[in-house]
Amino acid sequence: MRIAARNLVWGVRRRTIVSDVSLDVQEGETLGLIGPNGSGKSSLLRLLAGLRRPLSGRVEIGGQDIASVPRRTLARQVAFVQQSAATDTNVSVRDVVRLGRTPHRSALSGWSAEDETAVAAALDRVDMAGHRAQAWQTLSGGERQRVHIARALAQAPRVMFLDEPTNHLDIHHQIEILRMVRDLDLTSVVALHDLNLAAMFCDRIVVLRNGAVAASGTPEAVLTEALLRDIFRVEAEVGPSSRPGQPHIRFKAG
Template identity: 60%
Template sequence: MSITADNLVWKIGKRTVLDGVSLQAEPGRMLGLLGPNGSGKTSLLRLLAGLKTPSAGRITLDGRDIGTVGRRSLARRVAFVEQHATTNANLRVIDVVKLGRFPHRSMFSGWSAADDTAVEEALARAGMVEKRHDLWQSLSGGEKQRIHIARALAQSPQELILDEPTNHLDVQHQIGLLRLVASLPVTSVIALHDLNHAAMFCDHLIVLDHGRVAAAGTPEAVLTEELLRDVFHVSARVERSTHHGRPHIHYLA
Protein backbone atom coordinates (compact mmCIF):
# COMPACT_ATOMS: atom_id res chain seq x y z
CA MET A 1 0.00 0.00 0.00
CA SER A 2 1.09 3.58 -0.60
CA ILE A 3 -0.16 5.20 2.62
CA THR A 4 -1.38 3.11 5.53
CA ALA A 5 -2.81 4.38 8.81
CA ASP A 6 -3.23 1.96 11.68
CA ASN A 7 -5.47 2.76 14.66
CA LEU A 8 -4.76 6.51 14.67
CA VAL A 9 -5.69 8.60 17.67
CA TRP A 10 -5.38 12.41 17.67
CA LYS A 11 -6.15 14.54 20.68
CA ILE A 12 -6.25 18.26 21.36
CA GLY A 13 -5.91 18.59 25.10
CA LYS A 14 -8.47 16.23 26.59
CA ARG A 15 -10.66 16.22 23.48
CA THR A 16 -10.31 13.21 21.17
CA VAL A 17 -10.57 14.37 17.54
CA LEU A 18 -9.73 11.03 15.88
CA ASP A 19 -10.28 7.70 17.59
CA GLY A 20 -8.96 4.44 16.16
CA VAL A 21 -8.89 5.44 12.48
CA SER A 22 -7.32 2.96 10.04
CA LEU A 23 -7.10 3.20 6.25
CA GLN A 24 -5.11 2.12 3.22
CA ALA A 25 -4.55 4.25 0.11
CA GLU A 26 -3.81 2.10 -2.93
CA PRO A 27 -1.10 3.23 -5.36
CA GLY A 28 -2.42 5.28 -8.26
CA ARG A 29 -5.98 5.37 -6.90
CA MET A 30 -8.17 8.10 -5.42
CA LEU A 31 -9.29 7.67 -1.82
CA GLY A 32 -12.16 9.96 -0.85
CA LEU A 33 -12.62 11.18 2.70
CA LEU A 34 -16.18 12.11 3.68
CA GLY A 35 -17.94 13.17 6.85
CA PRO A 36 -19.97 15.97 8.42
CA ASN A 37 -18.25 19.17 9.50
CA GLY A 38 -16.19 18.52 12.60
CA SER A 39 -15.81 14.79 11.93
CA GLY A 40 -12.01 15.01 11.79
CA LYS A 41 -11.28 15.05 8.04
CA THR A 42 -8.75 17.90 8.05
CA SER A 43 -7.01 16.55 11.14
CA LEU A 44 -6.64 13.15 9.48
CA LEU A 45 -5.22 14.68 6.30
CA ARG A 46 -2.66 16.69 8.26
CA LEU A 47 -1.56 13.53 10.04
CA LEU A 48 -1.24 11.66 6.73
CA ALA A 49 0.83 14.54 5.31
CA GLY A 50 3.20 14.39 8.28
CA LEU A 51 2.28 17.86 9.49
CA LYS A 52 1.06 16.53 12.83
CA THR A 53 2.11 13.57 14.96
CA PRO A 54 -0.62 11.18 16.11
CA SER A 55 -1.27 10.76 19.82
CA ALA A 56 -1.30 7.01 19.17
CA GLY A 57 -1.23 4.70 16.17
CA ARG A 58 1.05 4.56 13.17
CA ILE A 59 1.28 5.93 9.63
CA THR A 60 3.52 4.24 7.08
CA LEU A 61 4.66 4.96 3.53
CA ASP A 62 5.31 1.67 1.75
CA GLY A 63 5.81 0.08 5.15
CA ARG A 64 8.14 2.75 6.55
CA ASP A 65 6.99 4.69 9.61
CA ILE A 66 6.35 8.28 8.52
CA GLY A 67 7.96 9.49 11.75
CA THR A 68 11.33 8.16 10.59
CA VAL A 69 11.22 10.04 7.27
CA GLY A 70 13.03 13.40 7.26
CA ARG A 71 11.01 16.54 6.57
CA ARG A 72 12.70 17.27 3.25
CA SER A 73 12.45 13.65 2.10
CA LEU A 74 8.78 13.58 3.06
CA ALA A 75 8.13 16.82 1.15
CA ARG A 76 9.68 15.26 -1.94
CA ARG A 77 7.22 12.42 -1.75
CA VAL A 78 3.96 13.78 -0.27
CA ALA A 79 2.30 17.02 -1.42
CA PHE A 80 -0.51 18.66 0.54
CA VAL A 81 -3.00 21.12 -0.97
CA GLU A 82 -4.72 22.87 1.92
CA GLN A 83 -8.31 24.05 1.86
CA HIS A 84 -7.41 27.70 2.41
CA ALA A 85 -4.01 27.85 0.76
CA THR A 86 -2.71 31.38 0.24
CA THR A 87 -0.11 32.84 -2.08
CA ASN A 88 1.63 36.20 -2.32
CA ALA A 89 -0.56 38.25 -4.67
CA ASN A 90 2.48 39.86 -6.34
CA LEU A 91 3.86 36.62 -7.75
CA ARG A 92 3.46 35.39 -11.29
CA VAL A 93 1.89 31.98 -11.86
CA ILE A 94 5.18 30.37 -12.86
CA ASP A 95 6.86 31.69 -9.71
CA VAL A 96 4.13 30.15 -7.57
CA VAL A 97 4.63 26.77 -9.24
CA LYS A 98 8.41 27.03 -8.84
CA LEU A 99 7.90 27.08 -5.06
CA GLY A 100 7.07 23.39 -5.35
CA ARG A 101 10.70 22.63 -6.21
CA PHE A 102 11.99 23.83 -2.83
CA PRO A 103 12.25 20.33 -1.25
CA HIS A 104 14.49 19.20 -4.13
CA ARG A 105 17.05 21.99 -3.83
CA SER A 106 19.83 22.48 -1.33
CA MET A 107 21.13 25.79 -0.02
CA PHE A 108 23.97 25.74 -2.56
CA SER A 109 22.24 24.29 -5.62
CA GLY A 110 21.19 26.47 -8.52
CA TRP A 111 18.08 26.15 -10.62
CA SER A 112 18.47 23.09 -12.86
CA ALA A 113 17.09 21.67 -16.08
CA ALA A 114 15.28 19.06 -13.96
CA ASP A 115 13.57 21.88 -12.06
CA ASP A 116 12.48 23.49 -15.32
CA THR A 117 11.11 20.19 -16.59
CA ALA A 118 9.16 19.53 -13.39
CA VAL A 119 7.59 23.01 -13.47
CA GLU A 120 6.69 22.78 -17.15
CA GLU A 121 5.15 19.34 -16.72
CA ALA A 122 3.18 20.52 -13.68
CA LEU A 123 1.79 23.52 -15.58
CA ALA A 124 0.87 21.28 -18.52
CA ARG A 125 -0.89 18.69 -16.34
CA ALA A 126 -2.87 21.43 -14.61
CA GLY A 127 -3.81 22.95 -17.98
CA MET A 128 -2.30 26.31 -17.02
CA VAL A 129 0.59 26.76 -19.48
CA GLU A 130 -1.03 29.79 -21.10
CA LYS A 131 -1.36 31.49 -17.70
CA ARG A 132 2.31 31.06 -16.78
CA HIS A 133 3.13 34.79 -16.85
CA ASP A 134 -0.16 36.05 -15.38
CA LEU A 135 -0.24 37.60 -11.93
CA TRP A 136 -1.74 35.48 -9.16
CA GLN A 137 -4.35 38.07 -8.22
CA SER A 138 -5.71 38.10 -11.78
CA LEU A 139 -6.77 34.44 -11.64
CA SER A 140 -10.25 33.10 -10.99
CA GLY A 141 -10.92 30.82 -8.04
CA GLY A 142 -10.80 27.70 -10.21
CA GLU A 143 -7.53 28.80 -11.81
CA LYS A 144 -5.97 29.44 -8.41
CA GLN A 145 -6.87 25.94 -7.29
CA ARG A 146 -5.30 24.50 -10.43
CA ILE A 147 -2.12 26.45 -9.74
CA HIS A 148 -2.02 25.15 -6.16
CA ILE A 149 -2.24 21.65 -7.62
CA ALA A 150 0.47 22.51 -10.18
CA ARG A 151 2.73 23.70 -7.37
CA ALA A 152 2.10 20.42 -5.55
CA LEU A 153 2.86 18.44 -8.73
CA ALA A 154 6.13 20.34 -9.16
CA GLN A 155 7.24 18.56 -5.98
CA SER A 156 7.13 15.36 -8.09
CA PRO A 157 5.11 13.60 -5.37
CA GLN A 158 3.98 10.01 -5.25
CA GLU A 159 1.09 10.95 -2.96
CA LEU A 160 -1.17 13.99 -3.26
CA ILE A 161 -3.36 14.99 -0.31
CA LEU A 162 -6.12 17.56 -0.87
CA ASP A 163 -8.44 19.16 1.68
CA GLU A 164 -11.77 20.02 0.02
CA PRO A 165 -10.17 21.65 -3.05
CA THR A 166 -13.55 22.31 -4.71
CA ASN A 167 -14.91 24.53 -1.93
CA HIS A 168 -16.22 27.90 -3.15
CA LEU A 169 -15.93 26.93 -6.83
CA ASP A 170 -18.82 26.86 -9.28
CA VAL A 171 -19.96 23.45 -10.54
CA GLN A 172 -18.02 23.65 -13.82
CA HIS A 173 -14.74 24.27 -12.03
CA GLN A 174 -15.50 21.63 -9.39
CA ILE A 175 -15.94 18.95 -12.05
CA GLY A 176 -12.91 20.14 -14.00
CA LEU A 177 -10.70 20.08 -10.93
CA LEU A 178 -11.80 16.58 -9.92
CA ARG A 179 -11.24 15.31 -13.46
CA LEU A 180 -7.73 16.74 -13.26
CA VAL A 181 -6.98 15.03 -9.95
CA ALA A 182 -8.45 11.73 -11.17
CA SER A 183 -6.20 11.81 -14.24
CA LEU A 184 -2.95 12.30 -12.32
CA PRO A 185 -0.47 9.39 -12.07
CA VAL A 186 -0.29 9.64 -8.28
CA THR A 187 -1.99 8.22 -5.21
CA SER A 188 -4.50 10.81 -4.02
CA VAL A 189 -6.36 11.23 -0.74
CA ILE A 190 -9.03 13.90 -1.01
CA ALA A 191 -11.58 15.28 1.42
CA LEU A 192 -14.81 16.20 -0.32
CA HIS A 193 -18.05 17.85 0.68
CA ASP A 194 -20.18 16.78 -2.29
CA LEU A 195 -21.17 13.12 -1.97
CA ASN A 196 -22.13 12.74 -5.63
CA HIS A 197 -18.71 14.05 -6.68
CA ALA A 198 -17.11 11.51 -4.37
CA ALA A 199 -19.20 8.75 -5.96
CA MET A 200 -18.22 9.87 -9.46
CA PHE A 201 -14.47 10.21 -9.03
CA CYS A 202 -13.22 8.20 -6.04
CA ASP A 203 -12.18 4.56 -6.20
CA HIS A 204 -12.59 4.04 -2.46
CA LEU A 205 -14.28 5.98 0.32
CA ILE A 206 -13.77 6.48 4.05
CA VAL A 207 -16.61 8.09 6.01
CA LEU A 208 -15.78 9.70 9.36
CA ASP A 209 -18.34 10.42 12.07
CA HIS A 210 -17.27 12.00 15.35
CA GLY A 211 -13.66 11.00 14.70
CA ARG A 212 -14.37 7.34 13.98
CA VAL A 213 -14.66 5.40 10.73
CA ALA A 214 -18.38 4.92 10.08
CA ALA A 215 -17.93 3.15 6.73
CA ALA A 216 -15.18 2.18 4.28
CA GLY A 217 -15.27 0.60 0.85
CA THR A 218 -16.25 1.31 -2.73
CA PRO A 219 -18.74 4.11 -3.42
CA GLU A 220 -21.36 1.46 -4.19
CA ALA A 221 -20.86 -0.21 -0.82
CA VAL A 222 -20.53 2.95 1.28
CA LEU A 223 -23.12 5.39 -0.05
CA THR A 224 -26.32 3.80 1.18
CA GLU A 225 -29.58 5.40 2.20
CA GLU A 226 -29.01 4.14 5.74
CA LEU A 227 -25.58 5.78 6.00
CA LEU A 228 -26.89 9.07 4.64
CA ARG A 229 -29.61 9.02 7.27
CA ASP A 230 -27.46 7.92 10.20
CA VAL A 231 -24.26 9.94 9.53
CA PHE A 232 -25.34 12.93 7.43
CA HIS A 233 -28.91 13.13 8.79
CA VAL A 234 -30.53 13.50 5.39
CA SER A 235 -33.28 11.58 3.63
CA ALA A 236 -32.23 10.47 0.17
CA ARG A 237 -32.73 7.89 -2.54
CA VAL A 238 -29.58 6.22 -3.92
CA GLU A 239 -29.70 4.96 -7.51
CA ARG A 240 -27.12 3.75 -10.01
CA SER A 241 -26.26 6.49 -12.52
CA THR A 242 -27.06 5.61 -16.11
CA HIS A 243 -24.17 7.85 -17.21
CA HIS A 244 -21.18 6.52 -15.22
CA GLY A 245 -22.61 3.52 -13.38
CA ARG A 246 -21.73 4.90 -9.95
CA PRO A 247 -24.22 5.66 -7.15
CA HIS A 248 -26.17 8.88 -7.54
CA ILE A 249 -27.87 10.49 -4.57
CA HIS A 250 -31.25 12.18 -4.89
CA TYR A 251 -31.97 14.22 -1.80
CA LEU A 252 -35.58 14.20 -0.61
CA ALA A 253 -37.41 17.24 0.71
Protein backbone atom coordinates in the same frame (compact mmCIF):
# COMPACT_ATOMS: atom_id res chain seq x y z
CA MET B 1 2.84 4.29 -3.24
CA ARG B 2 0.62 2.46 -0.77
CA ILE B 3 -0.61 4.22 2.38
CA ALA B 4 -1.40 2.38 5.60
CA ALA B 5 -2.64 4.00 8.80
CA ARG B 6 -2.99 2.03 12.00
CA ASN B 7 -4.91 3.10 15.12
CA LEU B 8 -4.34 6.84 14.69
CA VAL B 9 -5.31 9.01 17.64
CA TRP B 10 -4.92 12.79 17.79
CA GLY B 11 -6.52 15.62 19.68
CA VAL B 12 -6.03 18.91 21.47
CA ARG B 13 -6.23 19.40 25.22
CA ARG B 14 -8.79 16.83 26.36
CA ARG B 15 -10.71 16.65 23.10
CA THR B 16 -10.09 13.67 20.81
CA ILE B 17 -10.44 14.70 17.15
CA VAL B 18 -9.14 11.56 15.41
CA SER B 19 -10.11 8.38 17.23
CA ASP B 20 -8.44 5.02 16.50
CA VAL B 21 -8.52 5.36 12.69
CA SER B 22 -7.07 2.62 10.51
CA LEU B 23 -7.20 2.59 6.72
CA ASP B 24 -5.36 1.42 3.63
CA VAL B 25 -4.96 3.13 0.26
CA GLN B 26 -3.63 1.07 -2.62
CA GLU B 27 -1.09 2.41 -5.09
CA GLY B 28 -2.77 4.52 -7.76
CA GLU B 29 -6.09 4.61 -5.92
CA THR B 30 -8.19 7.71 -5.21
CA LEU B 31 -9.69 7.51 -1.72
CA GLY B 32 -12.38 9.95 -0.66
CA LEU B 33 -12.85 11.14 2.92
CA ILE B 34 -16.38 12.29 3.68
CA GLY B 35 -18.26 13.14 6.86
CA PRO B 36 -20.19 15.95 8.55
CA ASN B 37 -18.43 19.17 9.47
CA GLY B 38 -16.18 18.57 12.46
CA SER B 39 -15.86 14.84 11.79
CA GLY B 40 -12.05 15.03 11.60
CA LYS B 41 -11.40 14.93 7.82
CA SER B 42 -8.83 17.76 7.72
CA SER B 43 -7.05 16.56 10.85
CA LEU B 44 -6.82 13.01 9.51
CA LEU B 45 -5.41 14.28 6.20
CA ARG B 46 -2.68 16.17 8.04
CA LEU B 47 -1.79 13.10 10.06
CA LEU B 48 -1.58 10.97 6.91
CA ALA B 49 0.61 13.58 5.21
CA GLY B 50 2.98 13.85 8.18
CA LEU B 51 2.04 17.47 8.91
CA ARG B 52 0.94 16.46 12.41
CA ARG B 53 2.23 13.72 14.67
CA PRO B 54 -0.36 11.37 16.15
CA LEU B 55 -0.63 10.90 19.89
CA SER B 56 -0.59 7.19 19.12
CA GLY B 57 -0.67 4.96 16.06
CA ARG B 58 1.41 5.14 12.91
CA VAL B 59 1.29 5.98 9.21
CA GLU B 60 3.29 4.08 6.60
CA ILE B 61 3.83 5.32 3.05
CA GLY B 62 5.55 2.93 0.70
CA GLY B 63 6.12 0.58 3.64
CA GLN B 64 8.04 3.16 5.70
CA ASP B 65 6.88 4.66 8.98
CA ILE B 66 6.76 8.36 8.11
CA ALA B 67 7.77 9.27 11.67
CA SER B 68 11.26 7.95 10.84
CA VAL B 69 11.53 9.63 7.42
CA PRO B 70 13.38 12.99 7.25
CA ARG B 71 11.04 15.90 6.48
CA ARG B 72 12.81 16.81 3.23
CA THR B 73 12.71 13.22 2.02
CA LEU B 74 9.00 12.97 2.85
CA ALA B 75 8.31 16.24 1.01
CA ARG B 76 9.78 14.70 -2.13
CA GLN B 77 7.28 11.87 -1.93
CA VAL B 78 4.15 13.54 -0.53
CA ALA B 79 2.31 16.71 -1.59
CA PHE B 80 -0.51 18.45 0.27
CA VAL B 81 -3.07 20.75 -1.38
CA GLN B 82 -5.00 22.83 1.13
CA GLN B 83 -8.49 24.27 0.72
CA SER B 84 -7.34 27.70 -0.40
CA ALA B 85 -4.41 30.04 -0.07
CA ALA B 86 -4.30 33.81 -0.39
CA THR B 87 -1.39 36.15 -0.81
CA ASP B 88 -1.04 39.91 -1.16
CA THR B 89 2.38 39.50 -2.76
CA ASN B 90 2.59 40.38 -6.43
CA VAL B 91 3.78 37.02 -7.77
CA SER B 92 3.28 35.22 -11.05
CA VAL B 93 1.81 31.78 -11.62
CA ARG B 94 5.31 30.47 -12.40
CA ASP B 95 6.63 31.88 -9.09
CA VAL B 96 3.95 30.00 -7.16
CA VAL B 97 4.68 26.71 -8.91
CA ARG B 98 8.44 27.16 -8.41
CA LEU B 99 7.84 26.80 -4.66
CA GLY B 100 7.11 23.14 -5.27
CA ARG B 101 10.77 22.56 -6.09
CA THR B 102 11.93 23.60 -2.60
CA PRO B 103 12.34 20.02 -1.25
CA HIS B 104 14.66 19.19 -4.15
CA ARG B 105 17.01 22.14 -3.69
CA SER B 106 19.61 23.01 -1.08
CA ALA B 107 19.97 26.49 0.37
CA LEU B 108 22.96 27.23 -1.87
CA SER B 109 21.87 25.54 -5.07
CA GLY B 110 20.87 27.58 -8.08
CA TRP B 111 17.81 27.10 -10.25
CA SER B 112 18.53 24.15 -12.54
CA ALA B 113 17.29 22.93 -15.90
CA GLU B 114 15.70 20.02 -14.05
CA ASP B 115 13.75 22.47 -11.85
CA GLU B 116 12.60 24.42 -14.90
CA THR B 117 11.49 21.25 -16.65
CA ALA B 118 9.51 20.12 -13.60
CA VAL B 119 7.70 23.47 -13.35
CA ALA B 120 6.91 23.53 -17.07
CA ALA B 121 5.61 19.95 -16.97
CA ALA B 122 3.43 20.68 -13.92
CA LEU B 123 1.88 23.72 -15.62
CA ASP B 124 1.25 21.69 -18.77
CA ARG B 125 -0.39 18.93 -16.77
CA VAL B 126 -2.99 21.28 -15.27
CA ASP B 127 -3.45 23.21 -18.53
CA MET B 128 -2.05 26.45 -17.11
CA ALA B 129 1.12 26.84 -19.21
CA GLY B 130 -0.42 29.75 -21.06
CA HIS B 131 -0.89 31.59 -17.75
CA ARG B 132 2.67 31.17 -16.47
CA ALA B 133 3.41 34.93 -16.50
CA GLN B 134 -0.03 35.97 -15.23
CA ALA B 135 -0.30 37.61 -11.80
CA TRP B 136 -1.66 35.32 -9.10
CA GLN B 137 -4.17 37.92 -7.93
CA THR B 138 -5.87 38.02 -11.34
CA LEU B 139 -6.71 34.30 -11.42
CA SER B 140 -10.18 32.86 -10.93
CA GLY B 141 -10.86 30.41 -8.09
CA GLY B 142 -10.67 27.42 -10.40
CA GLU B 143 -7.42 28.64 -11.92
CA ARG B 144 -5.89 29.13 -8.48
CA GLN B 145 -6.75 25.56 -7.54
CA ARG B 146 -5.09 24.35 -10.73
CA VAL B 147 -1.96 26.30 -9.78
CA HIS B 148 -2.04 24.81 -6.25
CA ILE B 149 -2.08 21.36 -7.83
CA ALA B 150 0.70 22.34 -10.25
CA ARG B 151 2.86 23.45 -7.32
CA ALA B 152 2.23 20.07 -5.69
CA LEU B 153 3.09 18.26 -8.93
CA ALA B 154 6.35 20.22 -9.22
CA GLN B 155 7.45 18.36 -6.09
CA ALA B 156 7.32 15.17 -8.20
CA PRO B 157 5.35 13.35 -5.46
CA ARG B 158 4.10 9.78 -5.45
CA VAL B 159 1.22 10.60 -3.10
CA MET B 160 -1.11 13.60 -2.98
CA PHE B 161 -3.44 14.72 -0.20
CA LEU B 162 -6.15 17.29 -0.99
CA ASP B 163 -8.31 19.04 1.58
CA GLU B 164 -11.64 19.95 -0.04
CA PRO B 165 -10.00 21.21 -3.25
CA THR B 166 -13.38 22.13 -4.76
CA ASN B 167 -14.53 24.29 -1.87
CA HIS B 168 -16.21 27.53 -3.05
CA LEU B 169 -15.87 26.62 -6.75
CA ASP B 170 -18.74 26.47 -9.24
CA ILE B 171 -19.83 23.02 -10.38
CA HIS B 172 -17.93 23.22 -13.69
CA HIS B 173 -14.63 23.83 -11.92
CA GLN B 174 -15.42 21.23 -9.23
CA ILE B 175 -15.82 18.53 -11.87
CA GLU B 176 -12.81 19.77 -13.82
CA ILE B 177 -10.52 19.71 -10.76
CA LEU B 178 -11.62 16.27 -9.55
CA ARG B 179 -11.38 14.74 -13.01
CA MET B 180 -7.84 16.05 -13.25
CA VAL B 181 -6.94 14.62 -9.82
CA ARG B 182 -8.42 11.23 -10.68
CA ASP B 183 -6.46 11.07 -13.93
CA LEU B 184 -3.09 11.82 -12.28
CA ASP B 185 -0.79 8.81 -12.01
CA LEU B 186 -0.66 9.14 -8.23
CA THR B 187 -2.10 7.71 -5.05
CA SER B 188 -4.57 10.35 -3.83
CA VAL B 189 -6.59 10.97 -0.68
CA VAL B 190 -9.14 13.76 -1.00
CA ALA B 191 -11.53 15.21 1.57
CA LEU B 192 -14.86 16.17 0.01
CA HIS B 193 -18.21 17.47 1.18
CA ASP B 194 -20.19 16.81 -2.04
CA LEU B 195 -21.32 13.19 -1.85
CA ASN B 196 -22.22 12.85 -5.52
CA LEU B 197 -18.77 14.11 -6.54
CA ALA B 198 -17.21 11.59 -4.15
CA ALA B 199 -19.24 8.85 -5.84
CA MET B 200 -18.18 10.05 -9.30
CA PHE B 201 -14.44 10.36 -8.77
CA CYS B 202 -13.33 8.13 -5.87
CA ASP B 203 -12.45 4.45 -6.12
CA ARG B 204 -13.28 3.98 -2.44
CA ILE B 205 -14.76 6.12 0.33
CA VAL B 206 -14.10 6.35 4.07
CA VAL B 207 -16.87 7.94 6.12
CA LEU B 208 -15.89 9.68 9.35
CA ARG B 209 -18.11 10.48 12.31
CA ASN B 210 -16.78 12.09 15.49
CA GLY B 211 -13.23 11.32 14.39
CA ALA B 212 -13.80 7.59 13.87
CA VAL B 213 -14.39 5.46 10.77
CA ALA B 214 -18.11 4.83 10.42
CA ALA B 215 -17.96 3.04 7.06
CA SER B 216 -15.46 2.16 4.34
CA GLY B 217 -15.78 0.67 0.88
CA THR B 218 -16.77 1.40 -2.69
CA PRO B 219 -19.16 4.31 -3.30
CA GLU B 220 -21.92 1.85 -4.17
CA ALA B 221 -21.45 -0.08 -0.91
CA VAL B 222 -21.04 2.95 1.36
CA LEU B 223 -23.48 5.57 0.08
CA THR B 224 -26.74 4.00 1.15
CA GLU B 225 -29.97 5.68 2.19
CA ALA B 226 -29.53 4.31 5.72
CA LEU B 227 -26.01 5.74 6.04
CA LEU B 228 -27.06 9.15 4.73
CA ARG B 229 -29.88 9.21 7.29
CA ASP B 230 -27.65 8.03 10.14
CA ILE B 231 -24.46 10.01 9.48
CA PHE B 232 -25.64 13.10 7.60
CA ARG B 233 -29.20 13.27 8.96
CA VAL B 234 -30.75 13.68 5.52
CA GLU B 235 -33.41 11.76 3.64
CA ALA B 236 -32.37 10.77 0.14
CA GLU B 237 -32.98 8.29 -2.64
CA VAL B 238 -29.90 6.43 -3.86
CA GLY B 239 -30.12 4.91 -7.31
CA PRO B 240 -27.87 3.91 -10.21
CA SER B 241 -26.25 6.46 -12.47
CA SER B 242 -25.18 6.10 -16.08
CA ARG B 243 -21.89 4.55 -14.92
CA PRO B 244 -21.87 1.06 -13.35
CA GLY B 245 -20.97 1.05 -9.66
CA GLN B 246 -21.48 4.80 -9.32
CA PRO B 247 -24.57 5.64 -7.26
CA HIS B 248 -26.50 8.87 -7.68
CA ILE B 249 -27.94 10.58 -4.62
CA ARG B 250 -31.16 12.54 -4.87
CA PHE B 251 -31.85 14.51 -1.73
CA LYS B 252 -35.41 14.98 -0.53
CA ALA B 253 -36.57 18.46 0.36
CA GLY B 254 -38.49 17.21 3.39
